[in-house]
Amino acid sequence: MENKINEVPRINFVDPEEAAIYKALQKQSEIIIEDKLENTMVLNMGPQHPATHGVLRLLLKLDGERVVGCVPELGYLHRGYEKLAENMTYYEYIPHTDRLDYLATMANNVHYVLAVEKLAGIDIPDRAKWIRMIVAELSRIASHLIGIGTMAMDVGALTILLWSLREREKIQSIFDKVCGARFTTSYTRIGGVASDIDDEGIAMIKKFIDEFPFYLHEMEKLLHTNKIFLDRCEGIAYISKEDAIAIGFTGPNLRGSGVEWDLRVKQPYLFYDKVDFKVPTYTEGDALARYYVRVDETLESCKIIRQCLEKMQPGSIIANEPKKVLPKKEEIYTRMEELIHDFMLVNFGMNPPKGNIYAGFENPKGELGFYIVSQGKGYPWKLKIRSPSFNNLQALPMLVKGHLVSDVVAIIGSIDPVMGEADK
């Protein structure tokens, strides 16, 4: 009888659908330790897992405790966004953009509406631009708070998550006061914003940005000199400058590797060229550097909001272009012209000129871009969403090789993906 212990165990495919993924895993893995062991194990970090930021499936090929190959599988949250966009008007699509990066909802709204306004060539009034900047920066703080909190929670520090959620609740109360919904706001409109911020809202924002640095400092005192946190995150998943650019990183991940690139500074939109802020950049390129970039960016956002509140003047908040922008509700009920325009815009959509544009903006996670092809009708012929988390996750197989299984969780936390955006 042959000695069956030395045979490499073969995997029996019960599911013919899974065969392609396992084949890709075989191709991808390489043994990097000197003595080549014959028994490697395939571990499935499945779509339902407490630490993979959403429904991300990872197939890891392990040699003992070290990872030698990794194949991520997306698509468990694919909701058909691009096909939906071809069947509805530009206005009707605004609530859908909320749910893309569902941690920074206002930022997605602002960027989508900016892309459509670039296509149609609409100018918006100044006060609307300042308000859009304020809400986009508030949602940047909210998104980075979750990024900080979940990375700390994955590494083991549960207190930080509850403290950062407490701060996030304050931001959500501000959104509740400004636009009526605390989480999935659909606040911006093509041509401006839906409603103005009153004095009480401004007082709430001022109170928040005055108190926030103190609470952030409390979190820093607890975590940044903790030996366990530093040992678990320092030196993990190093990526060099050229690799980061080539693989498609954008956002805080790129700035953690030494590339000083921020779309708010290089290709400014709204009034970002009139406010003064730093772009935090760290050159180490490991998980800890990416974490520090996010912490520093929240303080920079507080600075931006303070300057916006000083420079904002009273004025109108929606543009005056009757053929493309929805008119005011009071006028619809009393005047004839506005009633006709409202009917045409809601039923047949705003008709931008024929052509195609690409507009990329700085989301908290990276560069969010919209590529819109318009044939002159009320609905787009094609709308493609360039999502930052999708391109950031592409680097995961490269970053994970050679590390232990427990580092995989810290690496995913440092990349900070959101599956609603990566799966579209």
Next chain:
Amino acid sequence: MGLEALLRGEDFITTTIDEVIAWARKSSLWPMPMGISCCAIEFIAVNDPKYDLSRFGAEVARFSPRQADVMIVAGTVTYKMAHVVRRIYDQMPSPKWVIAMGACTSSGGMYRSYPVVQGIDQFLPVDIYVAGCPPRPDNLINAIIELQKKVEKTRARDFQDKI
């Protein structure tokens, strides 16, 4: 309050075993959050210091189905994910309940498109549907209270033959 008033003067209280078991089950419903998308963030917000879920005994969110009582499906379920959700539901020991949180799980929500299952009751038995997109945390706490009222009426022998 409740128990001391009954015990004043006497040394025992009378009840039925069914009521005691139902009271114990309803006061310690351990949820398993099947957090798929945006509703999961509102579920996390229910656990934070402002809307406290541990008042109702449900703060212990167990991510392993073998240790949980109620599965809260939070987020859009696609056809690819439906197999995973059903597998996890089959692994939970009974008595088990399901809360369908949000519009996407109740009826497909705002996504009327090819990959989204239009309502999870096509493959799971649902007990409570929660409306909202996403439901406010107060709404989810209301759903847990309604589920507690439903659990209070069950009897111990309802779950006798199920695994």
Next chain:
Amino acid sequence: METKLTNQIVLNKIKQKFPSAILSTEEFQGDFILYVDTNQIHELLKFLKEDSELCFEQSTDITAVDWATRKNRFSMVYQLLSYKNNYRLRVMCYVDGSLHHPTVSDIWPGANWQEREVYDMYGIIFDNHPDLRRMYLPEYFEKYPLRKDYPLMGNPGDFKLPTIIED
């Protein structure tokens, strides 16, 4: 950093090296678009990345458009970004009738998943791609959803629901 490149400089440089590749150009709302001949697309993109002055280090996005009624039904769109010059460029070319197209994942590693997504949604097959599988949809699914002849709600029976085992 100001833009050192203008549209005219880029156009002249490409015309010097590939005199017959560019079919037409377009400028729309501040974007610069090049329409390129399909046979020379791979060499042109390689030149755009490796030239020391143009230096387009990152492919921001790769996608395809389905023109339902034109003679060439699909066209590929490449969005390129140059960090050194702070300049964006778009290159479009038609896909020929056999639906095979050369891959650019050997030029930019970031194009790997982007091309897989185009294959999943439109069915365009990329030659010499290292790992051409479906990205978002399950492997048993046979259609290509973003084509214009696929309905929004899908055909009944395209996807399978889980089987329910009664205990």
